[in-house]
Amino acid sequence: MRNSTRSRVDPFIVMDVMEAARRAEEAGRHIIHMEVGQPGTGAPKVALEALGARMASDPMGYTVALGLPALRQRIARLYGDWYGVDLNPERVIVTSGSSAGFLLAFTALFDSGDRVGIGAPGYPSYRQILRALGLEPVDLPTAPENRLQPVAADFAGLDLAGLMVASPANPTGTMLDRDALGALIEAAQGQGASFISDEIYHGLEYEAKAVSALEISDEVYVINSFSKYFSMTGWRVGWMVVPEDHIRTIERLAQNMFICAPHASQVAALAAMECEDELQANVEVYRRNRQLMLEGLPKAGFTNIAPPDGAFYVYADVSDLSDDSRAFAAEILEHAGVAVTPGLDFDPLRGHHTLRFSYARATADIEEGLTRLREFMRSRG
Numbered sequence: 001m002r003n004s005t006r007s008r009v010d011p012f013i014v015m016d017v018m019e020a021a022r023r024a025e026e027a028g029r030h031i032i033h034m035e036v037g038q039p040g041t042g043a044p045k046v047a048l049e050a051l052g053a054r055m056a057s058d059p060m061g062y063t064v065a066l067g068l069p070a071l072r073q074r075i076a077r078l079y080g081d082w083y084g085v086d087l088n089p090e091r092v093i094v095t096s097g098s099s100a101g102f103l104l105a106f107t108a109l110f111d112s113g114d115r116v117g118i119g120a121p122g123y124p125s126y127r128q129i130l131r132a133l134g135l136e137p138v139d140l141p142t143a144p145e146n147r148l149q150p151v152a153a154d155f156a157g158l159d160l161a162g163l164m165v166a167s168p169a170n171p172t173g174t175m176l177d178r179d180a181l182g183a184l185i186e187a188a189q190g191q192g193a194s195f196i197s198d199e200i201y202h203g204l205e206y207e208a209k210a211v212s213a214l215e216i217s218d219e220v221y222v223i224n225s226f227s228k229y230f231s232m233t234g235w236r237v238g239w240m241v242v243p244e245d246h247i248r249t250i251e252r253l254a255q256n257m258f259i260c261a262p263h264a265s266q267v268a269a270l271a272a273m274e275c276e277d278e279l280q281a282n283v284e285v286y287r288r289n290r291q292l293m294l295e296g297l298p299k300a301g302f303t304n305i306a307p308p309d310g311a312f313y314v315y316a317d318v319s320d321l322s323d324d325s326r327a328f329a330a331e332i333l334e335h336a337g338v339a340v341t342p343g344l345d346f347d348p349l350r351g352h353h354t355l356r357f358s359y360a361r362a363t364a365d366i367e368e369g370l371t372r373l374r375e376f377m378r379s380r381g
């Protein structure tokens with residue numbers, strides 16, 4: 001049977017690394033996981049209890065397409081608590097993770113062939129989802145002096161229909177401050193490009209509070225998720241905030257594409273929003289891990305890193321050590337027993353020279369991983 005050309009997207013290389021790590025573990029080796037972009041912790045305990053209690057009495061049928069009204073209201077309240085933004089709950093759409101938010105946003109905003117700017121390095125699935133929808137991802141190579149975030153000059157005259165940014169970003173953990181984010185929104189709007197802000201790592205920030213695009217403009221799409229701060233990756237629940245006059249468009253798409261986000265996950269997510277103590281304790285673990293990484297990676301020989309403002313990643317330029325990040329990551333896995341991600345996932349052009357280290361796991365694992373990396377690099381000479 002024939003395949004569409006638009007389905008020919010690239011594999012997610014980190015998944016290949018995970019598979020290689022799994023094979024090594026199956027063969028009896030102990031591997032430290034610095035490749036995975038997910039918390040080692042599970043959903044907050046109270047969320048599990050709330051779901052357990054609800055399942056006893058509720059058949060958990062479909063919810064309405066835009067999500068449980070109580071959850072939409074609670075998410076709207078989060079914008080008051082975190083950013084001082086008074087948000088109409090009607091503008092909150094509950095999605096099956098931010099991944100479904102991308103599908104809905106790209107479908108609602110763009111027509112086939114439209115060009116959408118994304119920062120490089122950046123989260124790989126933006127590019128692949130855009131391609132699969134018949135849209136054209138336009139890589140904006142970012143500069144170290146801009147902390148690997150796009151600036152308006154990067155897309156001047158590129159005839160974009162949209163611009164997608166993330167702050168804190170994956171793989172760098174760098175953030176856009178209010179001025180930088182404001183300048184990007186203004187430049188995008190000035191060119192008639194729709195602005196999409198991926199805010200999935202909000203709540204995981206270490207120096208300053210992340211700024212939401214909604215603090216600056218209502219004419220933006222904001223995408224977020226329960227996967228990271230709320231530690232609920234596999235539950236597949238997230239949300240999106242859209243301008244008022246886009247709600248009905250998204251509702252029609254969501255009804256047809258998804259019917260609804262998983263009902264059980266929505267119940268757990270609502271309860272998770274009341275678990276601040278447990279979630280903040282997770283953030284404190286990441287904070288400690290980040291400090292260990294910033295001290296330990298240079299000691300191991302990975303000296304070219306930008307301190308991350310948020311998320312749980314360090315992106316390292318390893319051009320002094322290798323010009324083949326995929327082979328280098330394989331060598332590190334083989335000899336150090338540490339799984340790391342080659343930069344090619346995030347930047348097809350310059351990623352040959354970069355690695356991403358995740359510090360989302362337990363502190364003891366981070367300490368052990370750094371020791372192994374130091375010993376491996378010493379033996380490598």
Ligand SMILES: Cc1ncc(COP(=O)(O)O)c(C=O)c1O
Nearest residue numbers: 037097098099123170200225227
């Ligand atoms: C920047 C970014 N956006 C979106 C996602 C996808 O998250 P979700 O689990 O909400 O679909 C990830 C996952 O790692 C990510 O790093």
